[in-house]
Amino acid sequence: MKIAVMGAGAVGCYYGGMLARAGHAVLLIGRAPHVAAVSRDGLFMDTQSFQAQVPMQASTDASAVRGARLVLCCVKSPDTASAAAEMAPHLDADAFVLSLQNGVDNAERLQAALRREVAPAVVYVATEMAGPGCVKHHGRGELVIGPSSFSKNLLKLFADAAVPVTISDNVAGALWAKLILNCAYNALSAITQIPYGRLVQGDGVEGVLRDVLSECLAVAQAEGISVAGDTWHAVQQIARTMPGQLSSTAQDLARKKPSEIDHLNGYVLRKGEALGIATPVNRALYAIVKLLEAR
Structure with missing residues (x-):
């Protein structure tokens, strides 16, 4: 499955990297120095259980979401509205958006702006960017996701990528x-x-x-x-x-x-x-x- 990560910081790179290791075509959308490093060498993942250079694509342009079946929105909360505006013209009709953001209302804001189903995810992971093209994992990694039409797909995707996921009615x-x-x-x-x-x-x-x-x-x-x-x-x-x-x-x-x-x-x-x-x-x-x- 083609998966795009909008806002490829520490959280986006960790989950994008885990999905890429599971065999999915992951594309990171982020800042120029990071994109250049990933495009050249792949993403280096320094985790508690492994260290690996993970090949994947990267871009600085939101239009790169085109063709993605799943989009992980990982931008900072103040950037939610601008990220939605940048992605909107390029999202495929069947693209599903998952919000991996802090705060409590970002999925609602994305859904209103994009006029499509967006599921919220609660993220429990300790990560940081150790430099361009390098994400360091300090601990945990589980997700709690709201129910959606894409729930079964998400459960399988993340399970195959060794990411614990719970679908919660609350x-x-x-x-x-x-x-x-x-x-x-x-x-x-x-x-x-x-x-x-x-x-x-x-x-x-x-x-x-x-x-x-x-x-x-x-x-x-x-x-x-x-x-x-x-x-x-x-x-x-x-x-x-x-x-x-x-x-x-x-x-x-x-x-x-x-x-x-x-x-x-x-x-x-x-x-x-x-x-x-x-x-x-x-x-x-x-x-x-x-x-x-x-x-």
């Missing part, structure tokens, strides 16, 4: 569960530039994590969302299963790039204001990250 709750993890860790890791395992050992950090969790759950409950799983256990597990991981927000700030903070703690802050729910810890974390971005 994907909104799973998206909020992931949002809570991001709100708990991303800003703190970005502000301190400290990975999760060391971060949780800091004085007072557990209290901050619990406060963020409490505020997020209050907003989710007011929104009528049934958050999936034991959220505090999940927050604790992140530091245990991804101890060396810097958050994507930390990586963005280190590279002087805009982050997704508006769609993480900023999203909870705005929802809380609309619902009359105070979110002071999320507000503080959001404000500090925005100040750091402004530098």
